[in-house]
Structures are given as structure tokens and as C-alpha cells.
Amino acid sequence: MDKYIRNIYKGVYTVLVGMRITIRQFFEPNVTHQYPYEHDFEKKQNVREIPKGYRGQLYNRIEDCIGCKKCEMICPVDCITIKGDKLPKGEQLWDSMNVVHLKDGREIIGILDGDDKKIDLQGSLTLTNTTSRLGPQEVIDRLEPSNDDTRTQTISGDEVSRVVTRNPVVFYLDQFDIDMSLCMYCGLCTEVCPTECLTMKDSLEGIEYSKFDRTDLIFEFDKQEMYNKDDESSIEAAD
Amino acid sequence: MESTQSTESKIIELQPFTDEMIVNMGPQHPSTHGVLRLELRLDGEVVREAIPHIGYLHRCFEKHSENLSYPQIIPFTDRMDYVAAMNQNWGFCLAVEKLMEADEEKEFAIPERAEYLRVLICELNRIASHLLSFGTYGMDLGAFTPFLYAFRDRERLLLLFEKVCGARLTYNYIRIGGVSEIIPMEPGSIDEQNFLDEIEEFLDYFEPQIDEYNDLLTSNSIFSERTVGVAVMSAEMALSYGATGPNLRGSGVDWDLRRDEPYSIYDRFDFDVPVAEDIPELGAVVGDCWSRYKIRMDEMKESVSICRQILAEGLPDGPVMAELKAVRPPKGELYFRSEAPRGELGFYIVSDGTPKPVRVKGRSPCFSALSALQELSQGLMVADIIAIIGSIDIVMGEVDR
Numbered sequence: 048m049d050k051y052i053r054n055i056y057k058g059v060y061t062v063l064v065g066m067r068i069t070i071r072q073f074f075e076p077n078v079t080h081q082y083p084y085e086h087d088f089e090k091k092q093n094v095r096e097i098p099k100g101y102r103g104q105l106y107n108r109i110e111d112c113i114g115c116k117k118c119e120m121i122c123p124v125d126c127i128t129i130k131g132d133k134l135p136k137g138e139q140l141w142d143s144m145n146v147v148h149l150k151d152g153r154e155i156i157g158i159l160d161g162d163d164k165k166i167d168l169q170g171s172l173t174l175t176n177t178t179s180r181l182g183p184q185e186v187i188d189r190l191e192p193s194n195d196d197t198r199t200q201t202i203s204g205d206e207v208s209r210v211v212t213r214n215p216v217v218f219y220l221d222q223f224d225i226d227m228s229l230c231m232y233c234g235l236c237t238e239v240c241p242t243e244c245l246t247m248k249d250s251l252e253g254i255e256y257s258k259f260d261r262t263d264l265i266f267e268f269d270k271q272e273m274y275n276k277d278d279e280s281s282i283e284a285a286d
Numbered sequence: 287m288e289s290t291q292s293t294e295s296k297i298i299e300l301q302p303f304t305d306e307m308i309v310n311m312g313p314q315h316p317s318t319h320g321v322l323r324l325e326l327r328l329d330g331e332v333v334r335e336a337i338p339h340i341g342y343l344h345r346c347f348e349k350h351s352e353n354l355s356y357p358q359i360i361p362f363t364d365r366m367d368y369v370a371a372m373n374q375n376w377g378f379c380l381a382v383e384k385l386m387e388a389d390e391e392k393e394f395a396i397p398e399r400a401e402y403l404r405v406l407i408c409e410l411n412r413i414a415s416h417l418l419s420f421g422t423y424g425m426d427l428g429a430f431t432p433f434l435y436a437f438r439d440r441e442r443l444l445l446l447f448e449k450v451c452g453a454r455l456t457y458n459y460i461r462i463g464g465v466s467e468i469i470p471m472e473p474g475s476i477d478e479q480n481f482l483d484e485i486e487e488f489l490d491y492f493e494p495q496i497d498e499y500n501d502l503l504t505s506n507s508i509f510s511e512r513t514v515g516v517a518v519m520s521a522e523m524a525l526s527y528g529a530t531g532p533n534l535r536g537s538g539v540d541w542d543l544r545r546d547e548p549y550s551i552y553d554r555f556d557f558d559v560p561v562a563e564d565i566p567e568l569g570a571v572v573g574d575c576w577s578r579y580k581i582r583m584d585e586m587k588e589s590v591s592i593c594r595q596i597l598a599e600g601l602p603d604g605p606v607m608a609e610l611k612a613v614r615p616p617k618g619e620l621y622f623r624s625e626a627p628r629g630e631l632g633f634y635i636v637s638d639g640t641p642k643p644v645r646v647k648g649r650s651p652c653f654s655a656l657s658a659l660q661e662l663s664q665g666l667m668v669a670d671i672i673a674i675i676g677s678i679d680i681v682m683g684e685v686d687r
Contacts, residue, residue: 058507065502069431078438098445100469102452123358233361233458234468247452 101249102234105225107268111146111211111244114220118236118245126229127236130222146211147202155202159210211243227256228264306334309668313342317426317672320682322656328668336663336671338656343686351646356382356462356613359646364456366648367684370415372408372447373626375460380549381622381633382462385615394610398602399473400464401551406596407450407459409589410485413492414443415627416582416589423579423676424503427512432503439495442488450481464607473603486597493590496583504583510568513575517662517674520573527661528654531629532585533678536562536578543625555592560584575677582679614641621649628652628679648687652680 097103114131145159237245248254258264311324318324321342327335347366351359363378364371383396421436444454451459452468459466471477503509519529524537534541542559544552562577570576617639623632629651636645655678662674 054507061505061507065431065506068498068502098449098452098469100452101448102468121358123354123361231361232453232456233364234452234466235357235361235458238466238468249452 097249097251099249101247102232103248103251104227104254105230105236105266106246106248107223107225108244108246109220109223109268111242112220112223112268113242114223115241117239117241121235121239123233123235124229124231126226126231128222128224128226129220131220134219148208148211149202149206150208223268225266225268226264227266228261311668311671317422318675318682319422319680320685322675322680322682322685324659324671326668326671331667333663333666333668333671336660338659340656340682340685343682345687347648347687348646351643353642355641356615356643359643360461361456361458363648364458365683366650366687367415367626367628367631367652367681368455369418369681370411370627371455371457372411372459373415373624374631375457376404376408377622377624377626377631378633379460379462380624381620381635382613382615384622385618385620385635385637386462386613388618388620389616392611394463394608396608397464397604397606399604400606400608402596402599402601403465403606404460405551405555406485406593406601407447407465409592410443410446412589412627413586414440416586417443419582419676419679420499420503420579423679424509426672426676427509429503429506429509432499435495435499435502439492442491446481446484446488449484461607462613463610464605467607471606473601478601482597482601485593489590489593489597493587496586496590500583504580510570510576512669512673513579513677514568514570516575516670517666517677518571518573519578519658519662523658523661524573527658529629529658529678530651530654531625531627532581533578533629533651533655533658535560536573536581536677538562538572543623543630547623549624555595557588557592560588575673578677578679612641614639623649626651628681628684629655650684650687652678652682652684656680656685 114129116129116131119125119127119129147155147159149155232247234247237243237247240246256264307328309326309328311326312318313321313323315322323339323342325337325339326333327337345362345365347362350362354362360375360378363374366374386392386394417436417440421433421440424430424432424436447457447459448454450469450471451457451466471481519533519537521537521539524534524539529537530541538561540559540561543549545557545559560581562572562581564571568576570580615635615637617637619634619636621632621634623630625631630649631651632649634645634647634649635643638644659671659674659678663671666674
């Protein structure tokens with residue numbers, strides 16, 4: 048009998064101890080969000096910030112790609128297919144250029160003054176024959192004034208995050224397919240890329256994986272008009 | 287029965303066995319932690335035999351590895367124990383590094399900074415893994431609240447991992463010769479300071495939280511009634527089945543590879559290894575479900591203490607990756623084991639001097655722990671099977687590989 052009552056007491060007491068902890072949660076802010084009703088992407092309400100360097104969808108800037116096939120070789124699941132051919136001897140798609148990645152996400156393409164192997168980020172960089180991409184429209188307008196041959200841009204070293212050398216392309220890419228239904232998001236391919244043209248998007252904008260056909264998930268990055276030499280807009284940097 | 291009624295003594299013979307019934311439990315049963323199918327031979331509600339059928343998650347890890355170069359295998363180890371993927375990465379990298387050390391021509395040393403980052407991240411991952419084990423064990427036994435609390439805290443850890451390596455579950459962070467540089471973190475920079483501050487903030491929040499969880503679930507009468515004294519695994523039995531990690535320490539064997547065979551820089555830290563003891567006031571005996579569960583709760587505290595020691599020292603300066611030209615171990619073979627959250631994770635690698643291994647074998651702690659289920663469950667009730675599966679803390683991705 049004594050044990051019986053002690054059991055009841057123990058049961059009630061330990062449950063009450065647990066109840067005290069759960070009741071305390073009533074007075075704390077909610078951790079969960081009612082997903083479709085409480086978020087608003089435009090107002091950035093309850094939208095979790097995706098950290099820089101998040102391994103999202105693969106994206107290849109084909110105009111920087113030199114077709115080295117390193118990513119194809121390192122891929123553990125063989126989701127990248129590259130077919131390329133050499134251009135006729137003596138022809139190349141552009142001269143050696145530098146791509147300066149700024150910390151605010153802009154990129155400026157041009158030829159760096161001095162030796163680009165020894166870049167001093169303490170001072171300032173001078174770029175000639177520049178063009179800018181992926182920036183806000185007003186920046187592009189400012190950087191692309193009338194004089195074609197003397198576009199010079201001086202950038203303070205504090206703004207620069209990294210400088211990439213863009214080698215002349217002697218390779219003509221016929222095919223650059225990434226099968227996103229196979230990709231395992233390990234990020235090995237982006238690490239070996241010498242020109243840093245193959246990246247993983249760290250945002251969820253424009254990512255759409257729901258397709259009716261599996262072959263629609265093969266992303267073809269070579270289907271851009273950049274190899275048409277008459278198209279000035281795409282190979283402007285090479286002129 | 288009529289014959290017994292006719293006699294005067296009226297002895298009623300109890301039939302010790304009724305008709306046996308075979309019941310399938312799983313593969314989609316929510317408490318089997320993945321896709322485990324148990325074939326139960328039941329006598330009423332008493333389990334005569336529980337035969338695990340595994341292989342639903344088999345992905346040919348070992349055969350895959352024979353066709354991949356060493357760095358390419360690391361993402362596949364992520365998929366073994368996906369709850370503690372950092373530790374799986376580390377186990378494989380340690381094995382390959384040990385194999386490469388035999389080559390005296392190509393000397394390399396893993397940078398200090400990388401070693402500290404590895405220990406820090408892996409201990410945090412151990413906390414995340416034990417949190418998941420604690421949460422799901424509570425849910426298996428009918429307490430839903432601990433599950434929500436555990437996932438709330440685990441989410442903070444996953445966000446930390448996401449910041450350091452860019453992924454939430456399959457990290458591919460620890461590489462052969464160091465750690466990944468995919469998100470650069472310069473020594474002494476604001477990024478590093480923010481990262482360490484965030485960990486400190488988490489530890490400050492989490493340490494009192496463990497005591498709260500002990501109040502909430504560990505000492506709860508309903509929970510202890512289900513687990514205390516159930517499925518006692520003796521030390522001999524644990525050793526003979528090859529159970530390792532918290533399951534072995536729950537059976538009273540004082541064995542932790544981090545302390546007894548220190549790899550990496552574990553010999554520099556001061557931490558206790560929790561070992562199960564009899565608790566008379568609760569009725570818990572060494573080796574029962576409650577002891578195995580309690581070991582995990584205590585281990586979380588030790589992991590917090592290791593992380594705090596690293597934070598107090600600060601991360602050393604220097605690179606995070608050794609200077610390796612190519613990962614090409616010399617000819618030879620090696621077995622290396624490390625202490626993953628679920629026990630001894632071993633990799634046996636045979637190399638012929640090429641960039642690809644000839645054979646890789648993964649020794650998974652969950653597989654050995656699951657093999658003890660058949661003996662543990664004999665004579666118990668069906669509901670106790672749930673308690674056993676939760677207490678040996680298996681992840682089917684690692685059992686099947």
C-alpha cells in the first residue's frame with residue numbers, strides 16, 4: 048500500500064515537473080511559423096536568410112568557361128557532360144582578361160595594369176577597357192560611357208573580394224549539360240573550377256525543379272549566343 | 287481441458303504456448319528509424335523472436351568506392367549516417383590520411399587550425415545527433431514535446447553548419463588533409479569571430495537546456511516505467527555482439543576511442559567518459575534501455591565541455607588545408623577506427639598505389655547494435671521492441687550503407 052501511494056505521488060510529481068517546463072513556453076515567442084500564411088518574400092518577413100556560400104543550384108557562366116573538363120572528372124555521380132572542340136589554329140575567342148569581383152556582388156572585366164600575378168589589394172587597381180556585368184543598371188550606365196577604347200576604371204582595393212584571370216579561349220564548347228536530377232550538391236566541381244565560372248547559386252530565386260519530364264532537368268548552359276562573333280554584346284570584352 | 291476438470295484436485299494445466307502469429311513491423315513504421323522491417327513471431331503479445339530484415343536503403347557504398355577517387359568518396363560517406371555526417375567524413379579522412387602517412391616521400395601535416403575546426407564541428411555534430419536520438423526516443427514512447435524541443439535546438443546547430451560549409455545535412459566539409467575552404471574564414475577576421483560567438487551563444491543557451499530535458503523526460507515516471515529494467519544487455523553480451531559507443535558504455539564498459547586511443551587532438555582536452563551505473567532509487571540496472579539513453583544525455587554535456595575548451599583557447603592561425611598535390615596513398619592496407627556518435631566507425635581501405643582504392647569496407651556501429659536486437663527482444667512485449675530500437679539508436683542509412 049505504501050508503495051502504491053508512493054507510485055502515484057511519483058507519477059503525479061514528475062508529470063507536474065514536465066508541465067512546468069511546457070507552461071513556461073506559453074510566455075516565450077513562437078519558434079515555428081505558419082508557413083504559407085505568415086511569410087512574405089517581398090517584405091522579407093519570416094524569410095530565413097540563406098548564408099553566403101550556400102550550395103544551391105549549379106550555374107555555369109559559359110562565357111568564362113574554358114572547357115577544361117575538370118568538373119566533369121571530379122563529379123562523383125557524372126552529372127556533367129561536356130563536349131568541346133578546339134578552334135582552328137591561331138584563332139581565339141578573346142585576349143587574356145581579368146575579372147574583378149567586388150564585395151557588393153558586381154564584376155568588372157578588363158585588363159589590369161601591371162603584373163596580375165602580384166595583385167596588391169592594399170592600394171587601388173586600375174583596369175582598362177572595362178565592362179561590368181551583373182550589377183545594378185546605374186552602375187553599368189556609369190561604367191560604359193561613350194569612348195569605346197579608353198574605358199578606364201580605378202577601383203579601391205578595399206572593395207575587391209577577388210581577382211580572376213580569364214585566359215583566352217581556344218576551346219569551342221558544343222555541349223555543357225548538367226543533369227540536376229543526378230546532382231548530389233557536394234560542391235566538388237565548383238572547387239576545382241580554375242576560372243570560377245561554375246558556381247552554386249546561394250539564393251532560391253528562379254529555382255524550379257518541378258517538371259513533367261525528367262529530361263527537362265538537364266540544364267544546357269551552352270545554349271547562349273556568345274559564340275556568334277557578330278553579336279557584339281556578348282563578346283564586347285574581347286574587342 | 288475436460289480431463290483436468292474431471293479430477294478432484296482440479297489442476298488446471300496452463301498451456302505455455304498459444305498459436306504463434308507472425309507480424310510484420312515496418313518497413314514504414316514510424317518508430318523503426320528509417321526503413322527497418324522486423325518479422326515478429328508473437329505468442330499473444332509476447333515476442334518469441336524478432337528477425338530484422340535489412341537492405342531497404344542499400345546503396346552500394348563499398349562497390350561505389352572502388353570506382354571513385356578518394357576525394358570523391360567523401361560525399362558518399364555523408365549518406366551513411368546522415369544524422370552525424372561530419373563524423374563520417376572525418377572517419378574516412380582519418381583513415382586515408384593514416385594510409386598516406388606510410389609514404390615517407392610525400393610528407394604532410396594537417397594544420398592545427400584544421401584539427402581544431404574538425405573537433406569543434408564534430409562535437410557540435412555529436413550534440414545534434416544525440417538531440418535527434420533523444421527527441422525521437424521520446425516520441426516513440428509517447429511523449430511528443432521533447433521531439434519539438436530537440437528539433438528546435440538542432441535547427442540552431444544546422445544553421446551553424448550551413449554557415450560553415452553551405453549545406454544542412456550532407457556536409458562534405460572535412461577533406462583529406464584539412465577542411466573545406468568553400469566558404470573562406472580568414473584567421474582573426476570578423477567572420478571567424480561571429481562564428482565563434484554564435485557557437486558560444488548556443489552553448490550558453492544549450493547547457494542549462496540539458497538539465498531541463500532531464501526534468502522533462504529522463505526523470506518522468508511514464509518514461510522510466512517504459513525503459514527501466516527493459517532489455518538488459520550485459521557487458522559480455524555487448525562485447526560479443528560488437529556493440530560500441532553509447533550502447534557499450536550503457537552496459538558498463540568504460541571504453542571510448544577518443545580517450546583510450548586518442549586520434550587527432552583529443553588528448554589535449556579534458557573530458558569525462560560517462561559510464562552507466564546502477565541507480566537503486568529508480569531501479570535502473572546497468573545495460574537497460576534507460577542507461578543507454580542516459581549515456582547520450584551525459585555525453586552531450588561532455589561535448590559542450592570540449593567545445594568550450596576550444597573556444598577558450600581560440601582557433602589557431604594558419605591554413606586549413608595541408609599542401610597535398612594529389613591524394614595517392616601508397617600500396618598497402620589499413621583499418622582505422624574513430625568514435626562516431628553511434629560508436630566505433632571503422633574504415634578498411636586497400637590501396638594499390640593508384641588514386642582509386644581497390645576495396646573500401648565501412649564498419650558501421652549501427653549494424654552491430656542492430657544484431658543484438660534479436661537476443662534482447664526475446665520474451666518481451668511488442669511495445670518493448672519500440673523501446674529497444676530507440677535506445678540502441680540506429681540509423682538505417684548506416685546499417686544498410
